Every structure is written in C-alpha cells, then in structure tokens.
Amino acid sequence: MPSRFVKGVRRIGHRTINSLLRLGVASRFFVLVLLHSGSSFRRPHLIIKELFSTGVLSLIIILVSGLFVGMVLGMQGYDTLQRYGSEEALGVMVALSLVRELGPVVAALLFASRAGSAITAEIGLMKATEQLSAMEMMAVNPIARVVAPRFWAGVLSMPLLAAMFSAMGVFGGYLVGVKLIGVDEGSFWSQMQSAVDFQQDIVNGIIKSFVFGVAVTAIALFEGYDAPPTAEGVSGATTRTVVTSSLAILALDFVLTAFMFRGEG
C-alpha cells in the first residue's frame, strides 16, 4: 500500500512525463509543418486566402489599438516629462517604446487572441468533424493542405501588423503631443529621428515580431491539431492557445530584449 508521499511523487512524475511527451509531439508537428511548406508555396493562393483571414481581418483591431496606445503614451509621457522640463523628448519616448517593445508585443498579443484563437477553433473543428481524416482518405496530406498555409500566412502577416501598429502609435502620439498639447512639432520629429536607429531599433523590432509570429501561429496550429475532437475539447484548446501564446510572447520578448539591447546605456 503506497503512502500519500509516494502517490504525490508519482503524480509529479506522471505530469512531467506527460508534458515532456506533449512538447515532443509539438516539436515533431512543427518540423512536419516546415517539411511540408514547400508544397504550399507552390500553390500561393492557399496562403493568400489565409493572409486574408489572419492579416486583413486583424487590421481594424491592430490599427485602432495602435492609435489609442500611442495617444495614451503621448499623454502619460508628457505628464512625466514636463516635470523635468524635457517635453521635447516626447517623440523619442513614444517612438522608442513603440518600435522596440509595445509595437511587437501588443500587436502579437492582439494577434494571438484575434487570429490565433480563430486558427485553433477552425482546425479543431475540422478535426472534430473528421474533415482532416477525410482528406487523409483522399490521399491529401492535411498538414500540407491545411496547416502549412496558415502557418506561413501568420508568420508573414505578424511583422506587417506590428509595423502598422507602431506607425499608428507614433501618429497617435503626434496627434496628442503636438496637436492637442502643443509640443513643438520640429523638435518632436527631429529628436525622434536622432534617437531612433534603423538597425538597432526598427530592424530589431521587426525581428521580434517575426519570432512572435512563428511562436503564436505554431502554438495555435498545434493546439487545434491536438484538440480532443469534442465541443469541449475545441473550446479548451482555444483558451489554451491564447494563454500559452501570450505567455510565450512575454517570455520570448524578455529573452530577445536581453540579447538585442544589452551593453547599451
């Protein structure tokens, strides 16, 4: 008769093995997606169709949130900066925080909840209604036909969405800072331009959003593909997609920032 202690240890072991197993399955799935990507590039209209549903349909939420985030940054930044008499640095603050951090991260979080959850629900439902099995019966590889185009559409649209978010945010900061509060327009732009470096800030921001795009889309696809084929299973998988990919974005952001911006004053 095992004691409670042994039972507890057993449970920990069981959980560890299970999560390792899932990680292994997820990695194999990811490699399979990459291996079957070639055929989806030979039929680009599949990717274009998915670009429409992941990219174009996320446009409104990305643009509107970018504008508002930029406007709030402008207001809060002005409030703090004017205490030190350096409200001309508002442009620098808005642009750097958007291009380096907020643009990629917030756009990716919105992307995970807008497009990632939709991908998971769609693929999970396809699995639940046995559409994926039907494809296999017809000798069509569901990973090449369904999963890979969605993966590349997500990876391609994420950097574009993040760039639009940042651009809208800078515009929002400009609206509030220059038009509403009355910071000098010339120093707003010129200080911004002298402080934001193309290589250091903008390219690194784009690299970040690219990595987030890979992470979010891969997680969403795997959760959908792995979902139990029931209504409950699909809803659980959708929730897991949003939670896991949000955590992945924030953790990856920390790692990427540590690599990109260390050794700088």
Add this chain to the structure above:
Amino acid sequence: MERTTIDLWVGLFVLLGLGAILVLALKVGNLGGVNIADSYSVTANFSNIGGLKVRAPVKSAGVVIGRVSEIYFDGERHEAVASLKLDKQYSFSKDTSASIMTSGLLGEQYIALETGGDSAQLKEGDKIKITQSAVVLESLIGQFIYNKAADGGEGK
C-alpha cells in the same frame, strides 16, 4: 468571397504593412537623415571619455558632421581611442582640437571639433592631437571642495 476581392484586400494589406515599415524607417528612424555615405575616419586619444558611446554625434559649431564609429582602449598608452567618421564634404585643419562635451546638464555626450589655423587638412587615418577629455562631475566637485578648503585656510 470571390478570389479577386481576396487578392485585392491581401494586396492592400501587404502594401499597407510595407508602407508602415517605410514610414518607420524614414520618418521615425534616421535612415533618411544624417546617414553619411561618403566619409573619412580619424582617431583621437582621450585620457577619459566619460560616458561617450559608439554612434554619439560629432559636432562642429553645434552641427552634426559625423559619428563616433568605434571606441577602444589603447593598452600601451593607457588611453581611450575614439575613431570618428566625418562627412567628406567638410574638411578640418590638421591642428583641429576635439573635446568631449555634454549637451545640456544631464544630456548625452558628444565630441566637439574646433578647427585650427594649419593649412594642411585632416586625412583618412589621421590622428587629432589636441584633445580635451570629458569632465567627470565627481572630480570637479572634489576640486571645488579642495579649493574651498584652501581658501578657508588662507582667510584665517
């Protein structure tokens, strides 16, 4: 939805995204601004560079005319060496002096060049001989207190 409408929207989406990257590069970043295509580099030794950083501006009469491209330590002379990339359209005399200044009280540090009277010009790979190091606030305060103490001693 029809295929052509989807194509149109996706095309618009991609154009908008690329446009946003372009706006970030040209309007927000400095890609279109002070990027020096044609440049020559000179070096300057300083006994203390303070908080000078790579990519800090090099100014003359307050106008940005170059950037600091590299900072390293000269192990033999125990001095800091800064190499400066200067715009080719501006030339400076051989006895130009370089000093490390701070913009504002707490602002970033930059190198100010002041041209001299020599008719020979600085060329690629030349070294600026007359330099003035960064002012370190602690030593300045230390000196001030020292002078104050010395004055007080004389007054008695």
